[in-house]
Amino acid sequence: MTQTEILPDVPVREFDVDAELDALAKRYSGASGVGMKVLGVLGMPVSGLLKSLPNDVQDGLGSATEVALMQAVKWADGSRGVIKDQPDWVNASITAALGAAGGVGGVTSSLAELPITVTVLLRAIQGVGAQYGFDPSHESVRFDCVRVLAANGPFEEDRGADLAMLEQRAGLAVGGTKWITNVIVPRLAPVLGQKLAAQMVPVIGAAAGAATNYAYTSYYQDIAHVHFGLRQLAVEADVSPQVLVDGMRRRLS
Template structure:
């Protein structure tokens, strides 16, 4: 029989679930621009839906090529969330200035900064960036967009998303154990990032809708991007708290306890 969670770890698990199951990205962006972002859907180009997966997947591949490898494998310090928010705010200013046309240029830069922030949070929760599993777990955070009206509700919960990605994660892990994660031509890595891009694209669309509002401007774009990275910092914090607890108690025990908690 597995050990019961300590009171402190139960508090941490509750914190993680609140972050992962109640992110409210669309609501936060709607508050920032003063109107529901759904009203901006008609402002997106007609070709947006067909091109969003390509844009997000390219952004993820470019980010994985550069974001993690200039960072130390382990760290005893807290994650530098504010510094990364500032970097993404600056790129958001560019996106806001150019509007929807700036997304393709701005998103790879923002995604790279966000992945560095996610990796920083992973280290703060005891992960080593020298381990392949951690690198894949960092990319996995982009699939944890939380619940959205555009999601299939059956696959939007935290453990449901992890289960849906499990085969792709395993295949990528086995392949990349022999190759570099930057081998972008790999069909297996392309498949893995495509699975993540499918979910990341939902959140990118919400961001694009907010930035498509004509009056948003550079300042508004910076605010939207700050909210955007804050969302994924929350996802990363919850994800890596869960992984830390799973290392102590086992995945089945933590998933069982997670399901009992009210988010």
């Protein structure tokens, strides 16, 4: 970690690389567990989520995602000096309440709730980064926090595809808004579309909204723990990031 990336007064500790990778691989493998259980309770197959959305919502999903993400980046960064980071369970509870409110009114309220939920998700990811000693105000850490949102989402069973995301590092200063629009939005839009579809289940919209938001928050916090855990391990144990990701692949195969 560079001095500009790391938070002050973070102790350096000894690492057992194999044990750390075992723990991170276990967390990575279980990240979608809550999401898949939610789908089971709702009786909805993964493949049917996006198709169940109205056509106009499907067509506008990309632009809605871009607006939500741009607002979330601004609000999350601006709130750090005002609201302290919360424990994982608090973040999940907050988004569950937001999801319940969004699910009551169908498409309209669900779309209105989207930017607020994405903001809480991003703040939760930033909080995890800070737990591992990284400064969310630093450009490269801000990049990593947004990149976590490009993971597959809690309703996908194929976890291997996300390892490519864990291998890539850069800075928000490189690409900036264009990078968010061209790289992150196309990956995040269908994931958020699944969320909207799940919380718009007739009759139980509020309950579905709460459950899906809880699943999303749990999932992205787990992915953030894996992402920043690998970053911390690479630097403080002086191990190549590629070696660590290869070790993750072997444990997940």
